[in-house]
Amino acid sequence: MILDINEIQKILPHRPPFLLVDRILELEPQKRIVGIKNVTINEPFFTGHFPNFPVMPGVLIVEAMAQTGGVLVLRDLPDADSKLVFFAAIEKAKFRRPVFPGDQLRLEVEVLSRRATFWRMRGKALVDGQLAAEAVVLCKIADKPVEKS
16 A cells, blocks of 8 residues: 555545545556446435446546546645546546446546646446546646635
8 A cells, every 4th residue: 555545635625525535556757547336325415326226327437537646646646645636537538337336446546647737537437347437537627716814
């Protein structure tokens, strides 16, 4: 294990129930990252998606990939505490199999290109070695808004 949940929370601004990556297993700076999301019945979205047939929403699987990519982007940024990573685009999203409580998502993200404050990454979410979802995401690094006192 490269990063545990405590180290991830030092990098990402997300917090439960919207923190969707639990552990980082592999990391090649500015190239690729592999994370884990343990999907449990305690996830708040299962209450309504769907009653009596809980399925993880596809958009949250893509969010989990993006958060994993966000760890890659922010981890080595010198001024990361003053930055946020936003979606700029989602391309080629495909959902191959449903994700259920008890599944463990393996989130594999690789950098396709970088230019200034934009990163383009390809993500895959796998369950037991089977592709559950894939997408290309474009993200933008932006300054955090200044907090008013």
